[in-house]
Amino acid sequence: MDVPQVDLGFLPTPVHPLSRLSRHLGGPEIWIKRDDQTGLATGGNKTRKLRLLVADALAQGADTLITGGAIQSNHARQTAAAAAQFGLECHLVLRGQPPEIPTGNLLLDHLLGAHIHWVPSKEAMARTMEEVAQQLREAGKHPYVIPYGGSNGLGAAAYALAVRELLRQVPPDTFDAVVVASSSGGTQAGLVAGAHIFGWDVPIVGISVDEPADVLRVRVARLAAEAGDVLEVDVALAPDAILVEDRFLGGGYAVVGDLEREAIRLVARTEGVLLDPVYTGRAFGGLIHLIREGRWGPRDRVLFWHTGGIAGLFAFARELMA
Numbered sequence: 007m008d009v010p011q012v013d014l015g016f017l018p019t020p021v022h023p024l025s026r027l028s029r030h031l032g033g034p035e036i037w038i039k040r041d042d043q044t045g046l047a048t049g050g051n052k053t054r055k056l057r058l059l060v061a062d063a064l065a066q067g068a069d070t071l072i073t074g075g076a077i078q079s080n081h082a083r084q085t086a087a088a089a090a091q092f093g094l095e096c097h098l099v100l101r102g103q104p105p106e107i108p109t110g111n112l113l114l115d116h117l118l119g120a121h122i123h124w125v126p127s128k129e130a131m132a133r134t135m136e137e138v139a140q141q142l143r144e145a146g147k148h149p150y151v152i153p154y155g156g157s158n159g160l161g162a163a164a165y166a167l168a169v170r171e172l173l174r175q176v177p178p179d180t181f182d183a184v185v186v187a188s189s190s191g192g193t194q195a196g197l198v199a200g201a202h203i204f205g206w207d208v209p210i211v212g213i214s215v216d217e218p219a220d221v222l223r224v225r226v227a228r229l230a231a232e233a234g235d236v237l238e239v240d241v242a243l244a245p246d247a248i249l250v251e252d253r254f255l256g257g258g259y260a261v262v263g264d265l266e267r268e269a270i271r272l273v274a275r276t277e278g279v280l281l282d283p284v285y286t287g288r289a290f291g292g293l294i295h296l297i298r299e300g301r302w303g304p305r306d307r308v309l310f311w312h313t314g315g316i317a318g319l320f321a322f323a324r325e326l327m328a
């Protein structure tokens with residue numbers, strides 16, 4: 007069960023109630039698990055994944071990390087920070103055009119010393135990561151390629167172990183549901199696998215950020231099984247057993263609308279807690295919508311698993327002030 011991990015970030019992250027917000031909404035008691043506080047260059051969910059991924063990279067003798075993502079990728083920024091902490095070179099393959107002045111996560115990528123390669127599309131990303139790896143190998147380096155979102159068996163296993171962390175903080179029957187942002191799927195897959203492995207009987211609702219539910223369910227079920235392989239436990243779950251809400255995709259990936267704006271402002275103004283514009287703003291907006299629909303009542307207790315991304319706020323000032 008114990009997988010090699012490097013000492014990265016600060017765990018355990020806190021878990022606490024959002025009492026003023028819960029009163030304001032008049033719905034269930036809302037609690038929050040603060041993976042925005044993992045401490046790695048403004049924190050986030052990829053820190054847990056990178057603890058296992060960097061350990062694997064070092065075990066393989068790697069001297070360079072390569073990964074990819076969107077221009078404001080939180081995963082890329084945390085990978086750059088992890089590389090810096092372990093004295094590794096970092097290459098990021100980012101989707102988009104280089105802006106005149108980098109902001110948000112991209113600014114941090116530069117400060118953290120990452121080498122940035124620009125590609126026009128998601129399709130070009132995986133191919134370019136492999137090309138960069140090949141060029142580095144030819145130059146005598148030992149690159150380690152981390153998949154999009156850090157979502158493979160190791161990355162997802164990190165979130166199965168996060169369930170064990172939470173169950174050391176609160177009794178297993180504390181929550182009636184968990185709500186989490188889901189995109190490349192590794193975080194939700196790990197939570198689902200962890201619930202299965204550690205006997206935590208709770209619905210884990212993924213709010214899809216950019217995929218239709220049927221696509222994400224299949225991916226999450228596959229990654230949960232891969233997390234099980236890493237932890238040497240059989241986790242065979244049917245995609246139908248994975249809970250995904252895809253009603254909050256709005257204008258598409260990283261398009262900030264009223265749902266995200268309202269959630270970000272409300273949580274900031276009632277609790278002093280920041281959400282990010284792309285993932286947790288959308289996921290919390292979805293949570294508020296589900297509460298208003300009556301999915302959970304005042305006697306229920308719902309955990310929002312905060313996955314970080316705060317640095318992205320600074321790249322979305324115009325949309326957030328609209």
Ligand SMILES: Cc1ncc(COP(=O)(O)O)c(C=O)c1O
Pocket residue numbers: 050051079080081155157187188189190191192193194282285286313314315
């Ligand atoms: C802040 C934040 N929340 C949630 C997610 C989604 O996590 P996953 O890709 O494991 O589904 C990401 C992924 O990039 C993220 O950056």
